[in-house]
Amino acid sequence: MSWFLESWSVPEGCAFAVHRNYTLNGAMRSYLDPPDHVIYVCPPHFVPTPAGYATALAAARARFQEKFVDEHGEEVAFDTLEQVIELVRRAYLAAGAGGAPAPDGAPRPKEPTPALDPSQTLNDPEAKRFGEALRRLRTARLPKERNDTAQYLTSIWTIAASDALKQFCHAVVDAMIAEASLRLAQPMASESALLERDIRDFALLGIEMNEWNGWHEGSAFLRSTLDRLGAALNGPFAENGPPCWPMATTDGLSRALASGLLHRLPSPLAWHPYRQLARLGDHLAAATSDRAYLKSMTSFEQALPVLTCSLALSAAESYRFRTGGPFRDASLIRQRAFAWLTRELPDDRLDAIPMADTAIRQVLDAATSTTGRSTL
Amino acid sequence: MRNWQHDAGKTWSDRLADWVASQPGDRAFLEANITTLRYWLTEHGHRVVVNAGAFALERLLLGDHYKNRYELSRIGGSAAPPSPRRIKVDRLLGFQPDGAEWYFGAIAVGGTGVRFYGEYCLVLAPEVKDWPVQFLDRNSYDLLDPPLVDAPDAISVVKALKTTWQDLPETIAIKVLSSVTPAERLVTVGLVAEMTLRDEDFIEAHLHRPTRPDGTRSFGLASVEEVRQAPEEVAQHQHLQEQQANGRIPSAAELEWCSRRARVERLLDSFCLPSRVVTSNGRGARWR
Numbered sequence: 001m002s003w004f005l006e007s008w009s010v011p012e013g014c015a016f017a018v019h020r021n022y023t024l025n026g027a028m029r030s031y032l033d034p035p036d037h038v039i040y041v042c043p044p045h046f047v048p049t050p051a052g053y054a055t056a057l058a059a060a061r062a063r064f065q066e067k068f069v070d071e072h073g074e075e076v077a078f079d080t081l082e083q084v085i086e087l088v089r090r091a092y093l094a095a096g097a098g099g100a101p102a103p104d105g106a107p108r109p110k111e112p113t114p115a116l117d118p119s120q121t122l123n124d125p126e127a128k129r130f131g132e133a134l135r136r137l138r139t140a141r142l143p144k145e146r147n148d149t150a151q152y153l154t155s156i157w158t159i160a161a162s163d164a165l166k167q168f169c170h171a172v173v174d175a176m177i178a179e180a181s182l183r184l185a186q187p188m189a190s191e192s193a194l195l196e197r198d199i200r201d202f203a204l205l206g207i208e209m210n211e212w213n214g215w216h217e218g219s220a221f222l223r224s225t226l227d228r229l230g231a232a233l234n235g236p237f238a239e240n241g242p243p244c245w246p247m248a249t250t251d252g253l254s255r256a257l258a259s260g261l262l263h264r265l266p267s268p269l270a271w272h273p274y275r276q277l278a279r280l281g282d283h284l285a286a287a288t289s290d291r292a293y294l295k296s297m298t299s300f301e302q303a304l305p306v307l308t309c310s311l312a313l314s315a316a317e318s319y320r321f322r323t324g325g326p327f328r329d330a331s332l333i334r335q336r337a338f339a340w341l342t343r344e345l346p347d348d349r350l351d352a353i354p355m356a357d358t359a360i361r362q363v364l365d366a367a368t369s370t371t372g373r374s375t376l
Numbered sequence: 377m378r379n380w381q382h383d384a385g386k387t388w389s390d391r392l393a394d395w396v397a398s399q400p401g402d403r404a405f406l407e408a409n410i411t412t413l414r415y416w417l418t419e420h421g422h423r424v425v426v427n428a429g430a431f432a433l434e435r436l437l438l439g440d441h442y443k444n445r446y447e448l449s450r451i452g453g454s455a456a457p458p459s460p461r462r463i464k465v466d467r468l469l470g471f472q473p474d475g476a477e478w479y480f481g482a483i484a485v486g487g488t489g490v491r492f493y494g495e496y497c498l499v500l501a502p503e504v505k506d507w508p509v510q511f512l513d514r515n516s517y518d519l520l521d522p523p524l525v526d527a528p529d530a531i532s533v534v535k536a537l538k539t540t541w542q543d544l545p546e547t548i549a550i551k552v553l554s555s556v557t558p559a560e561r562l563v564t565v566g567l568v569a570e571m572t573l574r575d576e577d578f579i580e581a582h583l584h585r586p587t588r589p590d591g592t593r594s595f596g597l598a599s600v601e602e603v604r605q606a607p608e609e610v611a612q613h614q615h616l617q618e619q620q621a622n623g624r625i626p627s628a629a630e631l632e633w634c635s636r637r638a639r640v641e642r643l644l645d646s647f648c649l650p651s652r653v654v655t656s657n658g659r660g661a662r663w664r
Contacts, residue, residue: 008451009429009493009494010451011429011431011432012429012430012431012432012494013429013629013633014429014492014493014494016492034521040492042492042495043629043632043633044612044616044627044629044630044632044633044634045629045630046629051492051576052576053517053521054515054517054518054520054521054576055490055492055515055576057461057517057520058480058515058516058517058580059492059493060445060458060459060462061444061445061475061480061516062426062427062428062444062445062480062493062494063428063429063432063443063444063445063448063493063494064445064493065445065448065450065451066445066458066459066462067459068451068452069452069453070452070453071453071454072453073453074453076452089629091451092629092632093628093629093632095431096632096635096636254617254620254621255617255620255621257620257626257631258616258617258620258626258631258634258635258638259634259635259638259639259642260635260636260638260639262631263635281635284628285632288628313625313626313631314625316620317620317623317624317625336625340625343627344627344628355452355453358452359451359452362451362452363451366449375447375448375449376431376448376449
């Protein structure tokens with residue numbers, strides 16, 4: 001007996017899985033030998049729910065694809081329901097790459113060419129700081145053994161906990177603002193446009209994920225960050241001063257992240273040998289859905305977009321627990337971010353099913369292409 | 377065994393009258409309920425609903441047309457769709473040469489549609505009754521399951537189960553009232569709404585949208601009267617937001633789910649498209 005995907009809405013993360021002892025492969029056997037179990041799963045929690053077989057079949061009347069087959073047209077069999085759910089969940093995450101979809105036939109808003117090295121767009125002192133941090137990170141060697149994701153991630157995180165990353169956290173905020181100001185100057189579709197508010201939110205997250213000592217240093221960093229942002233935007237933040245910080249922003253930052261902030265923010269290091277990904281959210285989608293993302297990295301700096309994402313998520317929660325005083329433990333933010341990444345990155349559950357990796361990459365290809373997304 | 381050939385030759389009004397006549401005892405309540413139900417359906421209206429997830433709805437809101445499976449790509453191997461089972465059902469329903477130009481929905485008096493197929497229920501405007509449209513009084517894949525698959529004359533079965541927009545009040549009356557026991561009660565509009573589309577049991581709508589000169593078919597946002605959501609999803613969304621505000625880092629899937637919903641909500645607001653949270657019996661969200 002094996003599990004099969006009977007019908008599957010890949011981008012929506014909804015699927016009907018069946019448990020039976022045969023593959024259909026063209027034979028019209030549905031009414032001769034119905035499956036033992038029909039299970040429905042959907043996001044956000046993918047909890048198995050029993051469903052009717054006719055309901056599973058009729059799903060293909062809507063937007064669900066019938067079955068999941070390999071390149072020879074053979075149904076892909078899964079040993080366990082957990083494997084089916086893992087594939088459905090990861091494909092759902094992969095479909096999120098690219099952020100807001102484009103309407104049929106219309107290309108997605110043109111992305112500015114991502115800066116391979118944002119130091120090119122920074123002012124002298126910031127460029128120097130960024131360049132120095134980047135040089136130090138580039139010298140960090142990645143481990144060659146990458147089959148054990150948890151162990152590999154631990155190695156990356158050990159490097160991430162080094163002084164070099166602490167410097168980079170400062171620098172990445174500089175780089176984000178520099179790149180964002182370039183993008184803000186370009187007309188984009190309203191839904192995908194980077195908002196000034198987004199940059200402010202990220203600046204707040206960037207400050208929290210940084211090493212700073214005491215209220216005054218953090219406050220000064222916020223002021224200088226927002227001043228630079230204000231200068232880039234002809235002064236709105238510089239004139240109005242920093243927003244009430246940090247308590248009034250706590251819920252706002254969580255809500256900003258939950259409304260797709262990471263999908264709107266450009267990645268300061270968009271280049272990755274694995275594929276071209278322009279936004280932080282694209283990197284998060286690829287890293288959490290495809291095992292090849294981490295394995296294909298050739299230098300530590302390529303891990304920075306996904307590390308930045310996890311630190312930002314952890315930093316948003318950190319604000320909640322602080323009373324506004326000068327003391328807080330930045331290492332706690334990193335620990336929480338590491339725990340989150342360890343939990344969310346793909347494990348080896350689907351290793352025995354090569355077609356699963358193929359499927360994930362198909363979804364990522366469609367989701368990040370300018371036209372393929374409309375056929376998902 | 378039911379005489380399908382006999383049923384296929386009768387109108388739904390005749391079949392409703394036959395069914396009432398076959399009921400034992402005093403039929404006064406039954407007849408009163410039929411009168412009331414016909415009035416409600418005429419007054420409040422039944423609608424064709426289509427369920428879609430956030431991904432599909434967002435694209436619709438951005439100007440895309442609703443797509444069926446024939447217009448979407450496959451993930452995995454590219455085995456030629458559709459399956460023999462779908463071809464069999466499509467032929468029974470009379471789709472020629474295939475179901476590519478047919479779009480499926482369900483009939484609803486209230487509620488949020490068949491949520492297995494998507495968390496958002498798109499209520500189509502009444503204009504759909506002027507489109508080429510037909511209905512089956514159940515999921516058409518039931519035709520491949522016992523006992524319907526064992527009926528000697530599949531054509532008569534399909535003919536007996538098919539219905540039209542004009543006959544829907546009688547179809548709904550039989551569906552609802554045959555499920556209500558004891559019969560000596562007056563039905564309410566909430567009960568009618570609940571029984572018309574209950575869990576996985578629905579009246580299937582088939583909308584024929586042939587390809588237009590510009591290559592598009594199906595329907596767009598202009599044909600959507602309102603978007604409905606079930607309280608479960610809205611509560612889930614709010615619960616996740618509360619958890620995040622209280623210091624819990626959401627999972628990647630939770631973050632993605634909330635993010636898509638937030639984008640959809642912004643778009644719904646910007647289009648001023650009515651969007652409501654309704655319970656399964658439709659209370660709190662009548663059409664008029």
